[in-house]
Structure formats: structure tokens, C-alpha cells
Amino acid sequence: MTEAVQQPEPDVRSLTVGVFGGTGAQGKGLAYRWAKAGVKVVIGSRDAARAEAAAAELAQLTGGDVTGADNASCAASSDVVLVAVPWDAHAKTLEPLRDALAGKIVVDCVNPLGFDKKGPYALPVEEGSAAQQAEALLPESRVTAAFHHVSAVLLADPEVAEVDIDVLVLGDDRGATDTVRALADLVPGMRGVFGGRLRNAGQVEAFTANLIAINKRYKAHAGVRITDV
Amino acid sequence: MTEAVQQPEPDVRSLTVGVFGGTGAQGKGLAYRWAKAGVKVVIGSRDAARAEAAAAELAQLTGGDVTGADNASCAASSDVVLVAVPWDAHAKTLEPLRDALAGKIVVDCVNPLGFDKKGPYALPVEEGSAAQQAEALLPESRVTAAFHHVSAVLLADPEVAEVDIDVLVLGDDRGATDTVRALADLVPGMRGVFGGRLRNAGQVEAFTANLIAINKRYKAHAGVRITDV
Numbered sequence: 001m002t003e004a005v006q007q008p009e010p011d012v013r014s015l016t017v018g019v020f021g022g023t024g025a026q027g028k029g030l031a032y033r034w035a036k037a038g039v040k041v042v043i044g045s046r047d048a049a050r051a052e053a054a055a056a057e058l059a060q061l062t063g064g065d066v067t068g069a070d071n072a073s074c075a076a077s078s079d080v081v082l083v084a085v086p087w088d089a090h091a092k093t094l095e096p097l098r099d100a101l102a103g104k105i106v107v108d109c110v111n112p113l114g115f116d117k118k119g120p121y122a123l124p125v126e127e128g129s130a131a132q133q134a135e136a137l138l139p140e141s142r143v144t145a146a147f148h149h150v151s152a153v154l155l156a157d158p159e160v161a162e163v164d165i166d167v168l169v170l171g172d173d174r175g176a177t178d179t180v181r182a183l184a185d186l187v188p189g190m191r192g193v194f195g196g197r198l199r200n201a202g203q204v205e206a207f208t209a210n211l212i213a214i215n216k217r218y219k220a221h222a223g224v225r226i227t228d229v
Numbered sequence: 230m231t232e233a234v235q236q237p238e239p240d241v242r243s244l245t246v247g248v249f250g251g252t253g254a255q256g257k258g259l260a261y262r263w264a265k266a267g268v269k270v271v272i273g274s275r276d277a278a279r280a281e282a283a284a285a286e287l288a289q290l291t292g293g294d295v296t297g298a299d300n301a302s303c304a305a306s307s308d309v310v311l312v313a314v315p316w317d318a319h320a321k322t323l324e325p326l327r328d329a330l331a332g333k334i335v336v337d338c339v340n341p342l343g344f345d346k347k348g349p350y351a352l353p354v355e356e357g358s359a360a361q362q363a364e365a366l367l368p369e370s371r372v373t374a375a376f377h378h379v380s381a382v383l384l385a386d387p388e389v390a391e392v393d394i395d396v397l398v399l400g401d402d403r404g405a406t407d408t409v410r411a412l413a414d415l416v417p418g419m420r421g422v423f424g425g426r427l428r429n430a431g432q433v434e435a436f437t438a439n440l441i442a443i444n445k446r447y448k449a450h451a452g453v454r455i456t457d458v
Contacts (some may be wrong), residue, residue: 012334014294051295117428118426118428119425120425120429121426121428121429122231122429122431122432164456164457165456168439170439180232193443194347194442194443194446194447195439195442196348196438196442196443197347197348197350197440197442199347199350200349200350200351200435200439200442201455202351202435202439203351203431203432203433203436203438203439204432204436205441206429206431206432206435207432207433207436209246209425209429209432210397210399210424210425210429210432210433211455213423213424213425213426213429214422214424214425214455214458217423218422218457219458220457220458221457222455222456222457222458223455223456223457224453224454224455224456225453225455225456226394226440226443226451226452226453226454227393227394227451227452227454228447228449228450228451228452228455229443229447229449229451
């Protein structure tokens with residue numbers, strides 16, 4: 001658990017984190033963990049009323065500062081935005097928010113996967129990955145990719161005190177990846193590890209298909225730890 | 230470390246394991262570990278003399294049964310063959326050995342990667358992955374994919390008593406993946422974990438680019454462990 005170069009942790013507790021798709025399992029689970037850690041969270045959704053309902057639930061569960069809004073208002077009031085929408089809503093969610101997300105850190109955790117009778121598999125993505133699609137649609141944002149492998153079931157379970165996983169954080173902007181790593185470190189058990197440039201995000205997204213296959217074989221909620229780091 | 234279903238371990242110590250590219254770092258490192266564990270190993274190379282020299286060195290180091298041969302003889306005398314050749318030699322090594330490898334377990338550990346001034350990246354592969362290319366070229370073999378992420382440096386270092394890594398084993402043939410998992414389990418510290426069907430091998434191969442980026446950032450020999458399995 002030692003790093004060759006010790007970096008000062010960015011003061012992420014003062015940031016406001018927006019969560020697009022914060023009414024879905026993955027987004028809501030991460031929002032829950034961040035709110036519990038004392039981070040101000042804005043749940044985003046196409047439907048402001050659904051976002052407000054999910055936010056009220058999380059505020060009550062955690063005692064934290066959680067509000068809800070439509071995606072555009074969520075973007076406007078956040079410093080960092082997690083994109084946790086289904087893959088088929090990815091492009092159409094981000095496209096109209098180019099200006100609202102300019103200058104902000106965007107964290108893409110979307111896994112473009114298909115399922116058939118043989119199980120999960122990686123879908124081809126023209127841009128190379130969901131994260132690279134986000135980068136193409138949001139040229140003025142600081143796009144990173146992270147939180148692909150975290151089990152929504154474990155995140156949502158209040159009995160799970162520590163989430164036993166390394167979060168691979170990818171991106172070409174060192175300040176942005178450091179901030180996102182620090183957001184991962186806020187969750188007990190979780191650790192943010194730099195995972196490479198954004199052009200290497202495709203295989204991290206696709207690897208979620210392998211974890212689903214592992215979960216099925218071993219009846220587990222599998223995650224990844226990086227050794228020797 | 231519990232599995233939902235306990236499988237009897239195949240008796241892999243009685244198998245002969247061939248290693249194509251056994252004179253290279255990755256192949257030689259794994260051959261060293263298997264020979265040390267008491268497995269009969271045949272080093273394969275285009276050049277029989279180089280294979281014999283590497284085998285003599287490993288036999289002396291380990292006291293094990295290690296011989297060398299050209300790839301065709303190596304294939305003929307092995308039950309399981311590890312393919313550990315450079316990506317640009319992959320197709321041309323396998324193509325002429327279709328008959329010699331019929332019915333045998335083939336373990337592909339090849340990572341199709343490119344490098345430029347920004348570091349490593351995954352190369353596109355027409356068949357989807359090196360392992361799927363092997364499957365296409367060797368339709369009568371039992372093709373699996375494994376050992377992509379093991380550090381050649383750690384494998385070769387006699388001071389490293391335990392190799393701290395999970396080996397993801399992919400394939401559609403349950404008996405073959407069980408055998409390969411057992412071969413991983415023979416190396417102290419190493420654990421074989423089923424990692425999905427062969428169609429999900431591409432992202433496991435490509436993930437080696439991320440591990441190389443992690444190694445550079447953290448000055449590490451990074452590997453992967455799967456949690457909750």
C-alpha cells in the first residue's frame with residue numbers, strides 16, 4: 001500500500017459531486033457512500049422529481065447533504081460529475097450538457113456491455129470506450145474513467161462497512177485523476193489507483209463482463225485489487 | 230478464498246507442459262516455476278538449439294525435468310502447450326501446428342500491445358483477441374487464455390518465493406480451464422480463477438497495457454487479485 005511518490009490528497013470533501021443516473025443502482029450506491037463520508041451530493045436524473053425522491057431517501061439514510069435536480073441543474077451546481085447512466089442513454093445524456101460541464105471533472109463509469117444466452121460480452125464502441133465517447137462529446141471537460149467494477153449490491157448494503165476494492169482511475173489530466181482517486185479513498189475499504197490514460201479505458205469497461213462471469217461461477221460480488229501498489 | 234462449488238483438482242503434475250516462446254522472458258519464467266513445482270516441461274522455440282540451451286539452464290536451476298525442442302516436436306510431446314511468443318509471431322507460429330496441437334490444451338498468454346511516446350495501448354485484433362485468433366487457427370485444440378498479467382521479472386527472480394497474483398483463466402471448455410487453473414495453483418502464491426468465456430479474452434489481454442502504466446506510475450510489478458472469490 002505504499003506509493004513511490006506521496007502526493008498531497010486534494011481536499012475533496014469541499015467539492016460538490018453530481019451523479020447523473022443517481023436514481024439507478026450504481027449511481028445511487030456511490031452517492032450513498034459519498035454522502036455518508038460527508039460529501040455534498042446532487043442526484044441528477046432526466047426527471048427532477050425522481051431525483052428529488054432518491055435524494056430525500058439518501059439524505060435520511062446518511063444524514064448528509066443530498067439534493068436532487070434534473071441533469072442540467074445537477075451539472076451546473078457540481079464540481080465533479082459522475083456519469084452513471086445506462087450505455088444506451090450515454091451519448092444523448094452528455095451531448096446537450098457540453099457547456100454546463102465545461103471546465104468540470106467528469107467521471108465516466110459506464111460499461112458498454114451486451115448480454116445473450118452465453119452471458120455478458122463487451123460491445124464495440126466507435127470511439128474506443130464510453131469514456132472516450134464522453135471526451136469527444138465534452139471537449140471542454142476534464143474527462144476521467146473510474147468506478148466501473150464496484151458492485152452496486154455491496155455499495156447499497158448498509159451492513160457492508162468496507163467496500164473491498166481498488167478503483168482504477170484513468171485519464172490524461174493528472175489533477176483530475178488525483179481528485180477522483182481521492183473521492184474513491186473517501187469510501188472505507190476502497191482505494192483509488194491510477195490506471196492509465198483514457199485511451200486504455202475500453203478494456204477496463206469491458207472487464208466488467210469478466211467480473212459478471214466470475215460472479216456467476218463463484219456466486220460472488222467480485223472486485224479487483226492491484227498487487228504491489 | 231472459498232468457492233461455491235469445490236471441484237477436484239485435475240492431477241496436473243502428471244502432465245507434460247510445452248512452452249512456445251520458452252526462451253523469452255514470460256515463457257521462461259513460467260517454465261521455471263512449473264519445473265520447480267515438479268512438472269515436466271518442454272521448452273519450444275523456432276530454433277531447437279536455443280530451446281535446448283534454455284532447458285539446460287532451467288534444469289540446472291530447478292533440478293526438474295526440462296528439455297528443449299523445436300515448436301513442432303514440443304507440441305508433439307506435450308499435453309498442454311503455453312503460447313508465449315511475441316504477438317507479431319503469433320499467427321505464423323500456430324498456423325503450421327494445427328495437426329500437432331489437435332486435441333491438446335492450448336494456453337494463450339499473448340498480449341497484443343503497441344507502444345508509442347504516450348506509453349502502451351491495446352492493438353486491435355481482427356478475431357477479437359489473440360486467444361480467439363488461436364481458436365480460429367486451431368479448431369481441433371482446446372484453447373484457453375491465461376497468465377497474461379504475470380510479471381516476467383517476478384517469475385524469474387529466485388528470491389520471490391510467492392508470486393502474489395490471481396491468474397484469470399478464460400475458455401469455453403470447463404475441463405480445459407480447470408486444468409489450467411490447477412497449473413496456476415501449482416505456483417506458490419498464484420491462484421487460478423475462472424475469468425469468463427474466450428470471447429471475453431480481449432479485455433484481459435489489453436488490460437496488460439494498464440498494468441504497464443500502473444508499473445510506471447507506482448514503480449511496481451503490479452498484478453491483479455479478485456476479491457470475494
